[in-house]
Amino acid sequence: MRVAVVGAGVAGLVCALRLQEAGRVCDVYERWPGLGGQAATLEVGQGHRLERYYHHWFTSDRHIVELCEELGVAGAIGWHPSSMAFFVDGRSRAFTTPLDLLRFSPLKLRERLRMGLAVVRLQRSGRPVSDFEGETARTWIEREMGPAAYAKVWGPLLRGKFGSRADDISMAWLHGKLTQRRRLEGKEARKELLGYPEDSFEPLFTALEDRIVAGGGRVLIDRPVTALTQEEDGWTVRSGVEGSFRAGLDPAAFTPRSEGERYDTVVATVPNDIFLGLAGHALDADYRARLGAVEYHTALCLLLELDRSLSPFYWTNVADPALGFVGLVEHTNLVDPARYDGRRFLYVANYVEPGHPLLDLDADALLAAYAPGIAQVNPDFEQSWVRQRWRFVEPAGQPVVTVGYHRTIPPLATGVPGLFLANTTQIYPEDRGTNYAVRLGQDAARAVLGAEVPA
Numbered sequence: 001m002r003v004a005v006v007g008a009g010v011a012g013l014v015c016a017l018r019l020q021e022a023g024r025v026c027d028v029y030e031r032w033p034g035l036g037g038q039a040a041t042l043e044v045g046q047g048h049r050l051e052r053y054y055h056h057w058f059t060s061d062r063h064i065v066e067l068c069e070e071l072g073v074a075g076a077i078g079w080h081p082s083s084m085a086f087f088v089d090g091r092s093r094a095f096t097t098p099l100d101l102l103r104f105s106p107l108k109l110r111e112r113l114r115m116g117l118a119v120v121r122l123q124r125s126g127r128p129v130s131d132f133e134g135e136t137a138r139t140w141i142e143r144e145m146g147p148a149a150y151a152k153v154w155g156p157l158l159r160g161k162f163g164s165r166a167d168d169i170s171m172a173w174l175h176g177k178l179t180q181r182r183r184l185e186g187k188e189a190r191k192e193l194l195g196y197p198e199d200s201f202e203p204l205f206t207a208l209e210d211r212i213v214a215g216g217g218r219v220l221i222d223r224p225v226t227a228l229t230q231e232e233d234g235w236t237v238r239s240g241v242e243g244s245f246r247a248g249l250d251p252a253a254f255t256p257r258s259e260g261e262r263y264d265t266v267v268a269t270v271p272n273d274i275f276l277g278l279a280g281h282a283l284d285a286d287y288r289a290r291l292g293a294v295e296y297h298t299a300l301c302l303l304l305e306l307d308r309s310l311s312p313f314y315w316t317n318v319a320d321p322a323l324g325f326v327g328l329v330e331h332t333n334l335v336d337p338a339r340y341d342g343r344r345f346l347y348v349a350n351y352v353e354p355g356h357p358l359l360d361l362d363a364d365a366l367l368a369a370y371a372p373g374i375a376q377v378n379p380d381f382e383q384s385w386v387r388q389r390w391r392f393v394e395p396a397g398q399p400v401v402t403v404g405y406h407r408t409i410p411p412l413a414t415g416v417p418g419l420f421l422a423n424t425t426q427i428y429p430e431d432r433g434t435n436y437a438v439r440l441g442q443d444a445a446r447a448v449l450g451a452e453v454p455a
C-alpha cells in the first residue's frame with residue numbers, strides 16, 4: 001500500500017514512520033523547504049540552529065521523550081530549571097515556586113492562598129475533564145479562586161493567548177494545563193524542569209527522515225500538495241513546483257507540476273482551512289462544518305539576538321496589554337548561552353486574531369512597535385542591543401478551545417475511503433504541543449491500518 005502524508009511536521013513524520021514500520025510505503029510532502037512544521041528551526045549563524053517559535057518540553061511529555069529514546073537522540077535532551085515571571089503593575093514578579101505565589105503582591109494574601117489551594121484541590125480531585133466541559137474557565141476561576149485571581153492573573157493570561165475569546169475558553173482546556181504540566185506538590189513543586197534538545201529540534205527531524213528514507217519512503221520538502229483527487233481505487237496527489245511556498249499557504253496559489261502521483265491512502269496533517277482547500281469537495285457537509293467551526297489565533301513571533309541578557313527569567317507572562325505583546329521567552333536563560341558561543345536569544349511572543357494590524361509589520365517595524373514595551377520590562381533596553389532579528393507568523397498557531405469545542409473535533413477518519421486528517425485541532429483536552437503531535441501521528445497510523453480492507 002502506498003500512502004501520501006501531507007505535511008512534514010511532527011505528526012506527519014511520526015505517522016509516516018509508523019506506517020512504514022508496518023510495511024506501507026510512504027511519501028511525505030512538505031510545503032516548506034525544511035522539516036518540523038511549527039517546530040521547524042532556522043540557522044542563526046555560526047552553525048547554530050534555533051526553533052522559529054520558542055519550544056521546550058515538560059517532564060510529563062512522555063511520547064516525545066520515548067520517541068527520542070527510540071531514535072537515539074534522547075541523550076542530547078537537557079533538563080533545565082525553569083524560571084517564570086509575571087509582568088503586572090509595572091514590573092516583573094517571579095512566579096516559579098509556591099513561595100513566589102505567596103509573595104505575589106498584586107493579589108491580597110487571602111486571594112493568593114485561595115488561588116494556590118484551588119489548583120492543588122483540582123489536581124488532587126482526579127475528576128475527569130468531562131466534568132469541566134460545560135463551563136468557561138472564567139466562571140470556574142471566579143468561583144474557585146475569586147474574581148481578583150481572574151482579573152489580575154488568569155484573565156490576562158487567557159487574553160494573551162485567545163484575545164477577545166478569552167472569556168469563552170472552556171475550563172476543559174485550563175484543566176489540562178493545570179493538571180498535566182506540573183503538580184504544585186511533590187517532587188517538582190519547588191523547581192520545574194523543562195527539556196530542550198542540546199542541538200535544537202533539528203536532529204530529531206533528521207532522524208525521523210533518515211528512518212523513513214531507509215524504509216524506502218521519500219520526504220519531499222519544498223513540494224506542497226496542491227490538490228487531492230479521489231479516484232476509483234485511491235487518490236491522485238498533485239504537488240506544486242519548487243519555490244511555491246513563496247506564494248503563501250493557499251494550495252490554489254501554487255503552480256502545479258504537470259503530473260500527479262497515485263496513492264492508496266492520504267493522511268493530511270495540515271490546518272483545517274488548507275485541508276478544505278485540498279479535499280473539501282470530497283468531504284460530507286458535517287465534516288466540512290466541523291472543519292469550519294474551529295477558529296485559530298495567529299502566532300506572531302519576533303526572535304531577537306541580543307548582545308546581553310534582558311531579564312533574569314526564562315519565561316515572562318505579560319499581563320499588561322499596553323506592552324503590545326503577551327510574553328518574553330529568553331531562551332538563553334533556559335539553555336546556557338555558552339552553548340551558542342555566548343550569544344543571547346529572546347523571543348517576543350504574541351497571539352493575535354486574523355487580520356490584526358501587527359501582522360502587516362515587517363521585522364524592523366515590529367521591533368520598533370515592541371521596543372517601548374520591552375523597555376518597560378528592562379528600562380535600560382535599547383534597540384542597539386539587537387544584533388539580529390527574525391519575524392515568524394503561523395496563522396494556525398492556536399486553536400481556540402471554547403465551551404463545546406469537543407463536540408466539533410473532526411475524527412481522524414474523514415468518512416471518505418482512504419482519506420485521513422490529523423492536525424492540532426484534534427489535540428484535546430491537552431494544549432497542542434510536539435508531545436501530542438507524536439501521539440496524534442501514531443493514532444493516525446493506527447487509524448489507517450485499522451481501516452484497511454483485508455486482501
Ligand SMILES: Cc1cc2nc3c(=O)[nH]c(=O)nc-3n(C[C@H](O)[C@H](O)[C@H](O)COP(=O)(O)OP(=O)(O)OC[C@H]3O[C@@H](n4cnc5c(N)ncnc54)[C@H](O)[C@@H]3O)c2cc1C
Nearest residue numbers: 007009010011030031037038053055056224225433434437
Ligand atoms: C508560538 C508557538 C510556540 C510553541 N511552543 C511549544 C512548546 O514549547 N513545546 C511544544 O512541544 N510545542 C510547542 N508548540 C506547538 C508545536 O509546535 C505544535 O503543536 C506541533 O509542532 C504541531 O505539529 P503538527 O505536525 O501537528 O503540525 P504542523 O507542525 O503545523 O505541521 C503541518 C505541516 O504541514 C505543512 N503544510 C501546510 N500546507 C501544506 C501543503 N499544501 N502541502 C504540504 N505540506 C503543507 C506545514 O508547512 C507544516 O510543516 C508551539 C507552537 C507555536 C506556534
